[in-house]
Amino acid sequence: MHFDTVSEAIAPLIDDELIDDVLFQVKSGKEATLFCCRGARRAQAEFVAVKVYKPQQFRSFRNDSMYQAGRVILNARDARAAAKRTRHGREVKSSLWTNSEYETLRVLYRAGAAVPRPIGHSQGAIAMEWIGDPDAPAPQLKDVNLSRSDAQACFEQLLAEIELWLACNIVHGDLSAYNLLYDGQRLVAIDFPQASDPRFNANAYELLARDLGNVCRFFARWGVASEPDALAADLWDRFLRSEL
Ligand SMILES: Nc1ncnc2c1ncn2[C@@H]1O[C@H](COP(=O)(O)OP(=O)(O)OP(=O)(O)O)[C@@H](O)[C@H]1O
Ligand SMILES: [Mg+2]
Structure with a gap:
């Protein structure tokens, strides 16, 4: 640059x-x-x-x-x-x-x-x-080898995070194994410039469903079974109800 x-x-x-x-x-x-x-x-x-x-x-x-x-x-x-x-x-x-x-x-x-x-x-x-060691950033999730139980735990942590983001009126919009850093125990999400507010952005559900699709597809590799569309619908439903 x-x-x-x-x-x-x-x-x-x-x-x-x-x-x-x-x-x-x-x-x-x-x-x-x-x-x-x-x-x-x-x-x-x-x-x-x-x-x-x-x-x-x-x-x-x-x-x-x-x-x-x-x-x-x-x-x-x-x-x-x-x-x-x-x-x-x-x-x-x-x-x-x-x-x-x-x-x-x-x-x-x-x-x-x-x-x-x-x-x-x-x-x-x-x-x-700074997420990482003094000489290198924490690895992106895409480069990490996960045991099945670590994968399951990370996946569940991430679903809870996505729900918390929604409760704050935020949809990431570019979530994938590239934008998650693994610091040894937990995932840290990064890269939010394109995040949207689901109260105002008409594409928010689509973006949320795409984020979940990316995440579920990635974790399936490590043996975690999930249904991204059902998860997206459920999260969205709870978000709408909390808005009432
Ligand atoms: N807080 C942080 N601590 C350590 N490393 C970080 C941090 N934030 C970002 N990085 C590193 O910098 C890279 C790029 O950051 P980010 O994804 O926010 O920017 P980007 O321009 O969207 O890059 P990309 O096109 O690779 O997604 C990340 O993949 C990660 O390796
Ligand atoms: Mg990025």
């Missing part, structure tokens, strides 16, 4: 005394580059994960509209800019993703969900709890 983009996004985190050094780059993905940083005074952590978003135009295609449906841009000037393809418009859309991922982490962490503790953010980056 362009050096200027990274340093512009990271400098405010240093000024805010959240990090004081970038230790190494973990990974450059579709939409962001992840760095392991040394935590500064206000982070209250030795290591901090910093996710720097790629400017919109360099991100690989993702159907924004399915996720953005129902998301409200409160400021009229920003709303007009986001609708146009101006530079300011691109910045608005890009900070929409950053703010939205940070806000989602805050809500979920406060509710007790197994997500990285949010530490701070700038326009182009979020800082959060």
